[in-house]
Amino acid sequence: MTLEVTGVSRWYGNVVAVNDVTMTLGPGVTGLLGPNGAGKTTLLHMMAGFLAPSRGTLTVDGEPTWRNPAVYRKLGLVSERESVHSYLTAHEFVLVSAKLHGLTDPAAAATRALDLVEMAEFQDRRIGTYSKGMRQRTRVAAALVHEPDVLLLDEPFNGMDPRQRMHMMDLLHRLGTAGRTILFSSHILEEVEQLSGTVQVMVSGRLAASGDFRTIRRLMTNRPHVFAVQSTDDRRLAVALMHQPSVNGVDLGREGLTVRAGDYGSFTRALPRIALKEGIRVRRLLPSDESLESVFSYLVEA
Incomplete structure (x- = not known):
């Protein structure tokens, strides 16, 4: 119906x-x-x-x-x-x-x-x-x-x-x-x-x-996407990521990296390539702002 x-x-x-x-x-x-x-x-x-x-x-x-x-x-x-x-x-x-x-x-x-x-x-x-x-x-x-x-x-x-x-x-x-x-x-x-x-x-x-709503979030190209990343060498991975055009910023904390990416697809494709080149194993990659709250806040504020 x-x-x-x-x-x-x-x-x-x-x-x-x-x-x-x-x-x-x-x-x-x-x-x-x-x-x-x-x-x-x-x-x-x-x-x-x-x-x-x-x-x-x-x-x-x-x-x-x-x-x-x-x-x-x-x-x-x-x-x-x-x-x-x-x-x-x-x-x-x-x-x-x-x-x-x-x-x-x-x-x-x-x-x-x-x-x-x-x-x-x-x-x-x-x-x-x-x-x-x-x-x-x-x-x-x-x-x-x-x-x-x-x-x-x-x-x-x-x-x-x-x-x-x-x-x-x-x-x-x-x-x-x-x-x-x-x-x-x-x-x-x-x-x-x-x-x-x-x-x-x-x-x-x-x-x-x-x-x-997850697809909607990924189409919001004007707002950086935030990822939580954990690896075998967070510091070296952070340095490598900072050279990527798709990465707007990286914060290093006790729980790993918080990465702000301008383009969802470019970053998720680039990360495995960078990790392989640097000999780093990525243990965790989680989009941390794909909640409905993130989508709703963006749309209401826009």
Whole structure:
């Protein structure tokens, strides 16, 4: 199932919330990353058909999401804003969702969805007695009750404790591996890095980067790449590396070398050649700034 976003913008008067965004999402888990106010929620609402784009098109499997109720047979949404009735039990809340989708056995579907998010044990308690993490899992169950092919989640881990967060990450990973198209938004780098290597990075309403965040980092030619290097003779290797055009700087410390290279490919090709020439064995070579935090910081500051 493919979710297509083509040239989409959304503005409110003179305020541009989303600006000319184009992306294609297929099966698997993708993180929608950006600081608060970047336009993530607005984009998700347009993807879910809750909000009309000011310009551009959004489709699920070729069908438009706006003014097309039939799309909800294929799509589930967990919004950031809570909209649960505290006097209902979790089973009643998810059962309503199952009935609205016209499922043939809504009670069984509700039970199955609650079990999937580990809420079966608490399903007969009123939602008003739940913690925020439990309410969040109940809402995910309601979005999954009809087994949608596309699942959109806006800050899905809010309020969850570490164990709940790890279980939800595992669930989303399993759903993505099974062929579901899953997009979740977050401003927490650790969540995205643990769950998905594929990211869509939004900054100030625009799509700043798209793809595997490690690949994105390597394409950032304007920012030096930092490597941690250990060898049998760090001092002699440092001297040899300083003569390389691709090396911007070398620091020698107790743990080895910290090398700042202007070009990722040139440095990684040159290092084995230099080590062989100098009779040095490289014991460790590790890019030390290929984290999602490095990518995100660069894009936000750019």
